[in-house]
Amino acid sequence: MTASLPLPHRQGPPLLSALGLTKTYGTTRALDGVDLSIMPGESVAIMGPSGSGKTTLMHCLSGILVPDDGSVQLAAPGTSPVEITVYGEEERARLRREKLGFVFQEGLLLPELTAQENVALPLMLSGVGRAEAQDRARQWLGALGLDGMHERRLGELSGGQAQRVAIARAQVAEPLVVFADEPTGALDSTTSEQVLTALLDSTTGRGRTLVMVTHDQATADRCSRLVRVQDGRIVADSACGSRRSDGYATAHPAGGAR
Amino acid sequence: MTSMTGTLPILTLFLGRLFQDRKVWLLPVTAYAVVGALALTVTAGARSFWGIEGDWGGFYTLLSIFALMLLSIPLMGLAGSAARLLARRRDERLSSLRLIGASSWTVRSLAVTEAAVLAAVGLVVGTVVYLALMPLVGLLQFAGRPIGVAGMWLGVPILLLVLGVLMLMAVGSSVMGLQRIEISPLGVRTRQAPARAHWVWALVAVGAVTAAQFLVRSTGAQDMAMVLVMMLIGFGLPMLALHFIGPWLIAVLTRRTLRRADTPERLVAARSVLESPQQAWRQIGGVAVTTYIGVVGGAGMALAGSASSTGMRAEDMLMTQDLRTGVLLTMLISFLLTACSVGITQAAQVLDRAELYRGLGQLGMTRTHLDGIRRRAVFGPLWIVLGFALTAAVVTTLPVLGLSLVLAPVSMLVVAATLIGGVLLVRGGVSASGPTLRGVLAEA
Numbered sequence: 001m002t003a004s005l006p007l008p009h010r011q012g013p014p015l016l017s018a019l020g021l022t023k024t025y026g027t028t029r030a031l032d033g034v035d036l037s038i039m040p041g042e043s044v045a046i047m048g049p050s051g052s053g054k055t056t057l058m059h060c061l062s063g064i065l066v067p068d069d070g071s072v073q074l075a076a077p078g079t080s081p082v083e084i085t086v087y088g089e090e091e092r093a094r095l096r097r098e099k100l101g102f103v104f105q106e107g108l109l110l111p112e113l114t115a116q117e118n119v120a121l122p123l124m125l126s127g128v129g130r131a132e133a134q135d136r137a138r139q140w141l142g143a144l145g146l147d148g149m150h151e152r153r154l155g156e157l158s159g160g161q162a163q164r165v166a167i168a169r170a171q172v173a174e175p176l177v178v179f180a181d182e183p184t185g186a187l188d189s190t191t192s193e194q195v196l197t198a199l200l201d202s203t204t205g206r207g208r209t210l211v212m213v214t215h216d217q218a219t220a221d222r223c224s225r226l227v228r229v230q231d232g233r234i235v236a237d238s239a240c241g242s243r244r245s246d247g248y249a250t251a252h253p254a255g256g257a258r
Numbered sequence: 259m260t261s262m263t264g265t266l267p268i269l270t271l272f273l274g275r276l277f278q279d280r281k282v283w284l285l286p287v288t289a290y291a292v293v294g295a296l297a298l299t300v301t302a303g304a305r306s307f308w309g310i311e312g313d314w315g316g317f318y319t320l321l322s323i324f325a326l327m328l329l330s331i332p333l334m335g336l337a338g339s340a341a342r343l344l345a346r347r348r349d350e351r352l353s354s355l356r357l358i359g360a361s362s363w364t365v366r367s368l369a370v371t372e373a374a375v376l377a378a379v380g381l382v383v384g385t386v387v388y389l390a391l392m393p394l395v396g397l398l399q400f401a402g403r404p405i406g407v408a409g410m411w412l413g414v415p416i417l418l419l420v421l422g423v424l425m426l427m428a429v430g431s432s433v434m435g436l437q438r439i440e441i442s443p444l445g446v447r448t449r450q451a452p453a454r455a456h457w458v459w460a461l462v463a464v465g466a467v468t469a470a471q472f473l474v475r476s477t478g479a480q481d482m483a484m485v486l487v488m489m490l491i492g493f494g495l496p497m498l499a500l501h502f503i504g505p506w507l508i509a510v511l512t513r514r515t516l517r518r519a520d521t522p523e524r525l526v527a528a529r530s531v532l533e534s535p536q537q538a539w540r541q542i543g544g545v546a547v548t549t550y551i552g553v554v555g556g557a558g559m560a561l562a563g564s565a566s567s568t569g570m571r572a573e574d575m576l577m578t579q580d581l582r583t584g585v586l587l588t589m590l591i592s593f594l595l596t597a598c599s600v601g602i603t604q605a606a607q608v609l610d611r612a613e614l615y616r617g618l619g620q621l622g623m624t625r626t627h628l629d630g631i632r633r634r635a636v637f638g639p640l641w642i643v644l645g646f647a648l649t650a651a652v653v654t655t656l657p658v659l660g661l662s663l664v665l666a667p668v669s670m671l672v673v674a675a676t677l678i679g680g681v682l683l684v685r686g687g688v689s690a691s692g693p694t695l696r697g698v699l700a701e702a
Contacts, residue, residue, distance in 0.1 A: 059620075062620075090624060093619075093622045093624045094622065095622070096620065096621060096622035098622070100622075102617075102620055104617050106613070106617075108613065110526060110529075110614070110618075112526070112529040112532075112533045113525070113526065113529050117525060117529070121522055121525075122621060122622070124521065124522040124525065125522050125622065125623060130519065130520050130525070
């Protein structure tokens with residue numbers, strides 16, 4: 001049962017704000033005028049039945065999809081907001097590489113690469129040299145409990161380990177927001193718990209922001225805020241009961257928030 | 259027996275709907291149409307030499323068999339790519355059928371029958387394309403006259419034999435593909451230890467020798483049989499050696515590339531090649547021998563043509579010229595076959611990895627990145643193979659090559675242009691799978 005707490009008073013400008021998002025597929029309206037603001041450091045769970053529009057909402061917020069109508073603004077702390085819905089395909093791809101991180105249900109790691117190379121890939125795509133990228137990747141793998149596994153391939157990792165590699169990949173470029181789509185959906189309950197802890201520690205535990213689509217109430221309860229979507233609209237938006245308030249640095253290679 | 263009776267209605271139901279979804283049939287049918295058209299055209303082209311009369315008639319026959327043997331490698335590579343494409347598993351549907359109670363036999367029969375139907379339709383289209391190409395290819399001149407439409411006609415027995423071999427490859431590859439996976443109601447997974455398929459190559463070799471014997475006997479060239487066997491042995495042993503050396507060379511040199519890879523495209527491409535150097539060799543190894551023979555033979559013929567044209571009989575001069583044309587044509591056709599094989603393999607790989615590519619696109623990897631990876635994964639091994647073939651050509655025939663460059667520079671330019679044209683064909687093969695990638699990424 002979700003604790004239906006009012007949202008706490010939020011100071012400062014939002015990191016991510018969506019206004020009047022509308023998206024239609026054929027005759028189906030996936031999003032119907034959605035407004036949503038996400039503050040820095042929040043962990044937001046988006047829940048809803050299948051076909052409710054939660055994944056479409058996440059895709060619009062992260063610039064994977066362009067809404068038919070409405071806008072999405074991303075504002076890095078200390079900078080003026082940028083309107084990502086007017087960006088072209090290449091610019092949105094660059095934004096996703098450099099400012100955002102992603103964790104998918106199936107991990108989607110390249111099977112021919114080692115764990116270390118998979119994690120280093122976003123950095124290399126952004127022009128960081130291979131040696132430095134792999135060095136940072138190794139640090140992230142170590143921070144997520146995968147010390148000594150950096151040369152392993154996907155086939156040599158368990159489901160939970162592979163998902164932690166995916167989390168390291170999402171974090172390595174120090175993104176402003178990490179988007180996770182059912183990140184524990186393919187895991188057993190124990191592994192799921194461990195992976196979720198790793199994900200939260202490495203994001204909100206370091207003051208970063210997490211937006212997560214999930215079907216699982218227990219997973220949503222670990223977040224600071226729960227947004228419920230139905231028929232393309234937000235029908236509930238509340239704080240969760242078990243918001244983490246412990247310190248940072250449990251899963252960061254440099255040992256602290258940046 | 260029970261499973262047999264249960265299988266028929268399922269087969270009827272699914273086969274009736276096989277051609278309703280373009281995504282299911284278009285690529286395999288196109289691939290097999292290309293295989294059919296090229297296999298028939300190449301065989302017919304080689305077969306047309308057997309009717310040439312005169313002093314050099316027997317020599318023309320031998321050369322055509324040699325060219326056919328050279329082209330059989332990339333042709334097998336192409337047919338193998340198309341057959342593997344047919345055997346791609348469609349996990350979701352197969353496991354759904356198991357879930358509702360269909361037996362393993364039913365599911366496997368369905369997969370093999372569908373592959374056979376798609377291959378058969380592709381081969382019918384390919385035969386039509388071969389027939390349509392006959393007037394065009396018939397314009398090629400050998401022994402002082404065009405091959406002509408009649409010369410390009412294979413005859414029904416040989417036509418059916420070629421189609422039969424290709425059909426067997428499709429069904430065989432589908433059966434072997436299914437042996438490597440376990441279909442359960444909960445999904446389809448690959449067995450940990452994939453079934454080895456080495457015996458198939460032995461079978462293919464025996465089949466090729468038998469088919470060649472049949473071709474020779476059916477056209478009344480029995481006296482050639484012994485020469486053919488000698489050629490097969492003389493040519494087969496080095497080819498067998500190359501079959502082992504090629505993948506090893508690709509692996510060694512790609513490992514060096516991997517160590518120095520400083521861009522994501524280079525890194526991923528090198529890793530992809532190292533996943534299976536054998537597969538990379540199967541795809542592009544066919545051009546190794548044809549390039550070697552194209553350069554060495556082209557140089558030799560250029561030299562012969564320029565040095566002794568004054569003292570030659572008209573018939574001899576014609577033969578020299580034909581030999582040069584034949585050598586270059588064989589090289590170009592081997593590149594064309596390789597390009598088609600690359601196009602088919604790449605398209606199949608994009609479909610297999612659709613979800614992964616979509617995910618990488620969401621991470622911010624653009625189509626340019628993915629195209630770069632795919633291009634490098636093909637061209638890395640290709641440059642290695644071409645480098646090997648050209649080095650071998652220079653090392654073994656340095657004086658001839660040097661003299662040809664000095665005495666017949668124009669002829670050598672033609673050889674170089676053919677080689678460049680071949681490389682561009684392979685580039686086209688990679689580009690041909692671009693729309694498949696665009697389609698996959700657009701589904702995000």
